[in-house]
Amino acid sequence: MSDKKIQPRIMPGFMELLPTDQIMFNRLKDTIKDVYESYGFLPLDTPVLELSDVLLAKAGGETEKQIYRFTKGDTDMAMRFDLTVPLARYVAQHAGELTFPFKRYQISKVYRGERPQKGRFREFYQCDIDIIGNDELPLIYDAEIPSVIYSIFKKLDFGKFTIRLNNRKVLNGFFESLGLSENITDILRAIDKIDKIGAEKVLAELTDLGIDGEKGEKILAFIGLLGSADEKIGSLRQLGIESDTFNTGVDELEQTVKNMRLFGIDESYFAIDLTIARGLDYYTGTVYETVLDDYKSLGSVCSGGRYDDLTGYYTKQKMPGIGISIGLTRLFSQLKAAELITPQSNTTVKVLVAPLGVELKYPLEIADTLRAAGIATEVYYQDKAMKHKMKYANKMAIPYVAIIGEDEVRDGKVTVKNMTTGEQTTVNANEIANVID
Amino acid sequence: MSDKKIQPRIMPGFMELLPTDQIMFNRLKDTIKDVYESYGFLPLDTPVLELSDVLLAKAGGETEKQIYRFTKGDTDMAMRFDLTVPLARYVAQHAGELTFPFKRYQISKVYRGERPQKGRFREFYQCDIDIIGNDELPLIYDAEIPSVIYSIFKKLDFGKFTIRLNNRKVLNGFFESLGLSENITDILRAIDKIDKIGAEKVLAELTDLGIDGEKGEKILAFIGLLGSADEKIGSLRQLGIESDTFNTGVDELEQTVKNMRLFGIDESYFAIDLTIARGLDYYTGTVYETVLDDYKSLGSVCSGGRYDDLTGYYTKQKMPGIGISIGLTRLFSQLKAAELITPQSNTTVKVLVAPLGVELKYPLEIADTLRAAGIATEVYYQDKAMKHKMKYANKMAIPYVAIIGEDEVRDGKVTVKNMTTGEQTTVNANEIANVID
Numbered sequence: 001m002s003d004k005k006i007q008p009r010i011m012p013g014f015m016e017l018l019p020t021d022q023i024m025f026n027r028l029k030d031t032i033k034d035v036y037e038s039y040g041f042l043p044l045d046t047p048v049l050e051l052s053d054v055l056l057a058k059a060g061g062e063t064e065k066q067i068y069r070f071t072k073g074d075t076d077m078a079m080r081f082d083l084t085v086p087l088a089r090y091v092a093q094h095a096g097e098l099t100f101p102f103k104r105y106q107i108s109k110v111y112r113g114e115r116p117q118k119g120r121f122r123e124f125y126q127c128d129i130d131i132i133g134n135d136e137l138p139l140i141y142d143a144e145i146p147s148v149i150y151s152i153f154k155k156l157d158f159g160k161f162t163i164r165l166n167n168r169k170v171l172n173g174f175f176e177s178l179g180l181s182e183n184i185t186d187i188l189r190a191i192d193k194i195d196k197i198g199a200e201k202v203l204a205e206l207t208d209l210g211i212d213g214e215k216g217e218k219i220l221a222f223i224g225l226l227g228s229a230d231e232k233i234g235s236l237r238q239l240g241i242e243s244d245t246f247n248t249g250v251d252e253l254e255q256t257v258k259n260m261r262l263f264g265i266d267e268s269y270f271a272i273d274l275t276i277a278r279g280l281d282y283y284t285g286t287v288y289e290t291v292l293d294d295y296k297s298l299g300s301v302c303s304g305g306r307y308d309d310l311t312g313y314y315t316k317q318k319m320p321g322i323g324i325s326i327g328l329t330r331l332f333s334q335l336k337a338a339e340l341i342t343p344q345s346n347t348t349v350k351v352l353v354a355p356l357g358v359e360l361k362y363p364l365e366i367a368d369t370l371r372a373a374g375i376a377t378e379v380y381y382q383d384k385a386m387k388h389k390m391k392y393a394n395k396m397a398i399p400y401v402a403i404i405g406e407d408e409v410r411d412g413k414v415t416v417k418n419m420t421t422g423e424q425t426t427v428n429a430n431e432i433a434n435v436i437d
Numbered sequence: 438m439s440d441k442k443i444q445p446r447i448m449p450g451f452m453e454l455l456p457t458d459q460i461m462f463n464r465l466k467d468t469i470k471d472v473y474e475s476y477g478f479l480p481l482d483t484p485v486l487e488l489s490d491v492l493l494a495k496a497g498g499e500t501e502k503q504i505y506r507f508t509k510g511d512t513d514m515a516m517r518f519d520l521t522v523p524l525a526r527y528v529a530q531h532a533g534e535l536t537f538p539f540k541r542y543q544i545s546k547v548y549r550g551e552r553p554q555k556g557r558f559r560e561f562y563q564c565d566i567d568i569i570g571n572d573e574l575p576l577i578y579d580a581e582i583p584s585v586i587y588s589i590f591k592k593l594d595f596g597k598f599t600i601r602l603n604n605r606k607v608l609n610g611f612f613e614s615l616g617l618s619e620n621i622t623d624i625l626r627a628i629d630k631i632d633k634i635g636a637e638k639v640l641a642e643l644t645d646l647g648i649d650g651e652k653g654e655k656i657l658a659f660i661g662l663l664g665s666a667d668e669k670i671g672s673l674r675q676l677g678i679e680s681d682t683f684n685t686g687v688d689e690l691e692q693t694v695k696n697m698r699l700f701g702i703d704e705s706y707f708a709i710d711l712t713i714a715r716g717l718d719y720y721t722g723t724v725y726e727t728v729l730d731d732y733k734s735l736g737s738v739c740s741g742g743r744y745d746d747l748t749g750y751y752t753k754q755k756m757p758g759i760g761i762s763i764g765l766t767r768l769f770s771q772l773k774a775a776e777l778i779t780p781q782s783n784t785t786v787k788v789l790v791a792p793l794g795v796e797l798k799y800p801l802e803i804a805d806t807l808r809a810a811g812i813a814t815e816v817y818y819q820d821k822a823m824k825h826k827m828k829y830a831n832k833m834a835i836p837y838v839a840i841i842g843e844d845e846v847r848d849g850k851v852t853v854k855n856m857t858t859g860e861q862t863t864v865n866a867n868e869i870a871n872v873i874d
Contacts, residue, residue, distance in 0.1 A: 006494045008530035008751040010484055011514065016527070018534055019479040019541070026480055038808040040786040040815030042456040043463050047447055047560050048485060048546065049505070049516075057443045068486070070507035072550050077448065079486075090453070093445035097455055099783075099833060103815075104456070109485065113509050123484050140797070140818045151808070262798045264805060314445040346536075349477040360577070361699045368701060371475040371588070378477030378540075381577045396536060 013114065013122030015329050020343040025332050028156060028341075029107060032127045032326060035152045036105035039144070041129050044104045046086040048111075052076040054089055057313035066112040079111040083128045083325070084310075091132050092314035100134040101141070107328075121329050130323030132310060137320045139252060142286040142306060143259030145322055149290055149302050150265045152326075158340055160293040161301075163265070164273035167253045168283050168305070170236065171274070173246025174222055178215050187211070188277040191223055195275070199224070223274045229257045232272045249285075256286055284308040288324060298334050302326045347396045350436055351416075353379045354389040356405035363404045366414055366429060370402075373433035393419055400436055450551065450559035452766050457780040462769050465593060465778075469564045469763060470544055472589045476581070478542035478566050483523040485546070489513040491526055494750035503549040516548040520565045520762070521747075528569050529751035537571035538578070544765075558766050567760030569747060574757045576689060579723040579743060580696030582759055586727055586739050587702045589763075595777055597730040598738075600702070601710035604690045605720050605742070607673065608711070610683025611659055615652050624648070625714040628660055632712070636661070660711045666694045669709045686722075693723055721745040725761060735771050739763045784833045787873055788853075790816045791826040793842035800841045803851055803866060807839075810870035830856055837873055 010016055017025055037043075052069055055078045069078040080086050083106045091102060107127045114120050129148060131141050146163045153161045175184045190205040199220055206216040225235045233254045241247075253272065260270060278287040285306035292298060304324030311319045335341045351370055355363040363379060370377040378398070380389045386403075393401045403415040408426070415426045416435050427435055447453055454462055474480075489506055492515045506515040517523055520543045528539060544564045551557050566585060568578050583600045590598045612621050627642040636657055643653040662672045670691045678684075690709065697707060715724040724742035729735060741761030748756045772778045788807050792800040800816060807814040815835070817826045823840075830838050840852040845863070852863045853872050864872055 005752060006490055006750055008526040008748075009488070009491065010526075010530075011486065011488055011512065014484040014486070016483055018531060019481070022480045022482060025482075034811075035808075037785050038811070038813045040784065040813060042784060043459045044456070045459060045462075046453055047451040049448065049451070049548070049560065051446070051448055053443055054446065068507070068509060070505070072505060075448065089445040089447075093447075094455060099829075111486070123486065138818055144816075144818075259797075262796075263801055311445075313443055315442060347477065347479060348474050359699075360696075364700055371472075374471075374475070376475045376477055379581075381575055392536075 011122070013116035013120065015121055015123070015333065020346045021336070023345060023348055024336075024341060024343050025328075028332060029125065029127070029328060031155050032152055032328070033105070033107055035148060035155060036107075036127075036129050038151075039103070039129075039148050041103045041105040044087070044090065044106045045108065046080070046083070046090055046106065048079055048109070049077050050080060050086065050089070052078045054314075055080060055085055058085065066114055068111050068113050080108075081112050082110050083108060083126050084130075084323070087128070087130055087132075088310045088319075089314055091319055092311040092317070095134070095315065095317060095319075100132065101137055102132045103129070104132075105129045119330060119334065121333075124327060124329035127326040127328050128323060130310075130321050132319050132321040135318055135320075137306075137322065139255055140259055141322050142252070142256045143263050145286075145304065145324055146260055146270060146288060147263040147265060149288070149324060150263075150269060153290065153292075153302070158292050158295075158335065161269065162291050162293055163270040164276055164289045164291065164300075165253070165256065165270060166272065166274055166276040166287050167249040167256075167285055168277070168287055169245050169249025169285060170253060171249075171277060173243035173249055174239075174241060175219075176245060177241045177243045178218065180211065180215065183209055183211065185281070187219065191219070191275050192277050194223065225274060229267075229270070229272045232274070233257070252285060278303060278305050282307055286322070292340075295334075295338055295340065298331070298338075301331050345397045345399075347378075347398055349376045349378045349396065349398050351375055351377045351400045351402050352389065352393045352396075352398045353377060353402045353404065354386070354393075355380070356386060356403060357383075358404060358406055358409050362409045363402075366402055366404065366432060369429065369432060370436070373436075375433060375436055402432065448559070450553035450557065452558055452560070452770065457783045458773070460782060460785060461773075461778060461780050462765075465769060466544060466562070466564070466765060468592050469589055469765070470542070472585060472592060473542040473544075473564075473566055475588075476540070476566075476585050478540045481524070481527065481541040481543045482545065483517070483520070483527060483543065485516055485548075486514050487517060487523065487526070489515045491751075492517060492522055495522060503551055505548050505550050517545075518549050519547050520545060520563050521567075521760070524565070524567055524569075525748045525756075526751060528756055529748040529754070532571070532752065532754060532756075537569065538574055539569045540566070541569075542566045556767060556771065558770075561764060561766035564763040564765050565760060567747075567758050569756050569758040572755055572757075574743075574759065576692055577696055578759050579689070579693045580700050582723075582741065582761055583697055583707060583725060584700040584702060586725070586761060587700075587706060590727065590729075590739070595729050595732075595772065598706065599728050599730055600707040601713055601726045601728065601737075602690070602693065602707065603710055603713040603724050604686040604693075604722055605714070605724060606682050606686025606722060607690060608686075608714060610680035610686055611676075611678060612656075613682060614678045614680045615655065617648065617652065620646055620648065622718070624656065628656070628712050629714050631660065662711060666704075666707070666709045669711070670694070689722060715740060715742050719744055723759065729777075732771075732775055732777065735768070735775075738768050782834045782836075784815075784835055786813045786815045786833065786835050788812055788814045788837045788839050789826065789830045789833075789835045790814060790839045790841065791823070791830075792817070793823060793840060794820075795841060795843055795846050799846045800839075803839055803841065803869060806866065806869060807873070810873075812870060812873055839869065 067078050186209050194202050203216050236250045283305040287305035289300035290302035306322040308320050310321045353363050353367045367377045401417045412429050413426050414432050417424045504515050623646050631639050640653050662669050673687050720742040722743035726737035727739035743759040745757045747758045790800050790804045804814045804816050838854045849866050850863050851869050854861045
């Protein structure tokens with residue numbers, strides 16, 4: 001072994017956790033997974049590396065610059081930068097073998113070679129669900145998706161949150177009616193900033209786009225509509241806009257709000273927000289963002305929407321869909337920084353088996369009994385004084401210690417100490433699982 | 438959207454599954470994870486991409502040629518090719534923040550740009566556990582590791598299996614005593630092939646290495662020792678070899694066999710196999726291989742061993758450890774080909790809620806009740822005839838259908854059909870979870 005040591009380190013923009021944080025991270029990830037599965041989303045696990053021509057069919061501009069792309073042998077390959085493109089490729093490739101609507105979840109890492117900065121990661125988990133239809137997908141799913149969001153953030157328990165929703169047809173129809181169809185992309189980009197830069201600067205940007213003051217004011221009045229979801233829908237109808245696109249959008253929005261109520265989503269947990277546009281050339285119907293009411297500065301923690309054509313780059317078959325994504329790595333790092341989540345335990349171990357001057361056979365049987373009951377158990381093998389064993393249990397925050405001395409072995413018993421309350425009880429070996437919470 | 442379509446496809450050597458197989462794969466993965474956690478191994482999730490100088494500190498030859506390595510900006514980076522090097526880097530980097538012995542598991546994908554061939558993957562899951570000591574690690578862990586293997590393969594239920602074990606000190610000491618210390622690497626490589634090429638060809642290879650016939654016969658006699666574990670240990674002692682290394686190795690082997698019995702590992706599930714050498718310059722004590730008795734041709738499905746110095750490339754601190762790895766992607770593909778595992782279900786969904794001409798509010802409440810009880814539930818939203826709904830449940834192999842018509846809504850009931858037995862029962866809404874297995 002060489003004497004020259006290489007400094008052990010990772011690259012900036014990559015999150016790696018100590019066990020305590022990793023356990024906490026996994027709890028969030030498992031909660032999201034469990035809810036996704038409870039709604040019938042099926043697991044998918046696509047390769048991290050794909051052929052560049054497949055993965056970059058749609059990319060361009062900023063996205064393409066961020067890709068980790070390289071050649072090995074004669075093959076031009078790239079690391080996935082999201083889970084949507086691989087889903088599109090997968091659905092197009094396997095359409096004949098899937099049952100539609102195809103509901104899948106994928107919780108995987110994606111890669112973007114961004115300039116590292118606070119809150120930006122080069123490797124991060126996305127937790128995605130999508131529902132893909134073959135030719136068509138009923139509107140009811142536009143309400144099932146927020147129902148999934150509602151379940152997840154209720155379970156994650158980060159306090160009150162709001163699912164903001166909008167419909168791209170409402171936006172597109174409105175701008176068409178003003179004769180601004182050509183400018184929609186630019187207008188949406190300006191509108192998207194309203195929370196950050198305020199109404200006046202948005203108006204200035206609209207003027208820069210060559211939109212006159214009157215139309216600019218109309219746009220601001222439109223996105224500034226106030227009131228409950230029902231009131232906003234009423235106000236939209238009263239605008240008297242003659243655009244089929246607009247009216248279809250308002251109908252969809254109204255129906256989706258009604259359906260969300262059917263799904264039991266508490267009225268105070270959602271709101272129509274006409275400023276939400278999301279991806280500029282992708283979404284075509286309902287769009288969502290989710291904000292934590294007490295941590296609005298985090299921005300949207302769960303976003304998505306409906307799109308008409310997932311697979312257009314790969315197949316002529318029309319595949320509309322709807323989906324959302326949670327950027328878990330970023331969310332975790334923000335919540336931790338905000339101390340909204342704090343580690344609960346340094347270990348997943350529930351019981352430390354501590355033999356006290358006895359042969360290991362009986363303590364190991366106790367450990368087996370516990371593991372068979374689904375209780376994670378560690379054995380303290382080293383022949384040390386009891387205080388060392390207790391100190392270790394305390395340090396690792398293991399909630400129970402099973403003490404096994406000569407008396408316990410002789411009588412077929414175990415003495416269980418609850419490390420939180422300090423209580424100690426002696427039970428029969430086969431009853432030990434019952435005294436562990 | 439362009440009319441020219443890109444053929445949706447993935448690269449050879451990358452495994453991607455349809456949902457039915459993915460569900461089966463995840464069951465295996467979760468079983469392994471659950472057992473690892475039940476023994477107190479903590480989760481770890483290192484980056485896929487690391488700095489090349491860190492990741493390739495130890496690599497060379499074949500390994501280095503297989504690495505996916507590239508430069509982005511000024512940074513020379515590579516995709517991990519195993520989970521051991523990242524573990525070494527992690528432990529060296531965070532030694533001050535970890536509690537030793539540090540027990541971690543990592544179940545992650547690794548990357549090797551091999552020439553694609555049957556049974557070889559370029560992206561595959563490794564399921565690793567390691568126990569790392571600071572300066573020293575008690576011998577008892579050499580028995581805990583096979584106890585974990587025993588639990589996993591009992592649970593996975595692929596039939597009878599054998600954990601074969603050996604000790605590198607026994608091998609090294611034996612060859613030292615023959616004055617063959619210089620040739621150990623080559624001899625071990627020859628011996629490793631005995632199952633494939635037979636004793637005679639191994640003897641020929643030994644002759645090619647300049648080992649005379651007498652020594653060659655001694656080597657074959659040594660690795661061919663017969664009998665139970667205890668008998669082999671007895672035979673090793675009777676060889677009367679005067680080498681401290683050898684005798685320490687025999688002591689460790691004997692103690693480990695005794696400890697494995699303490700751990701409750703059935704005698705018929707393990708055997709000493711003096712031909713096992715494993716990695717040539719890495720392991721220093723106990724080594725393991727695991728074979729499925731009915732599918733020996735699969736080779737070892739779970740291998741590992743003890744090493745003296747995990748972190749030597751990164752730190753002067755001495756960190757001995759012991760670990761095993763299961764190559765799950767390869768194992769899965771082999772077991773599937775051998776039809777030793779077969780899909781049990783096309784979905785993780787347990788209940789399909791089928792509304793029959795009623796408003797969705799009540800069926801959605803039923804779905805919520807089921808999900809709150811941890812039962813994955815899908816709702817059939819489309820307003821189609823009952824036979825379509827039953828057909829869908831059958832196709833997806835969903836085990837229960839909850840039928841909700843006008844009577845059920847009026848009476849606050851649900852009619853549950855068991856799709857396996859055909860039995861149908863009507864229960865109160867709040868009791869539905871009780872009739873689902």
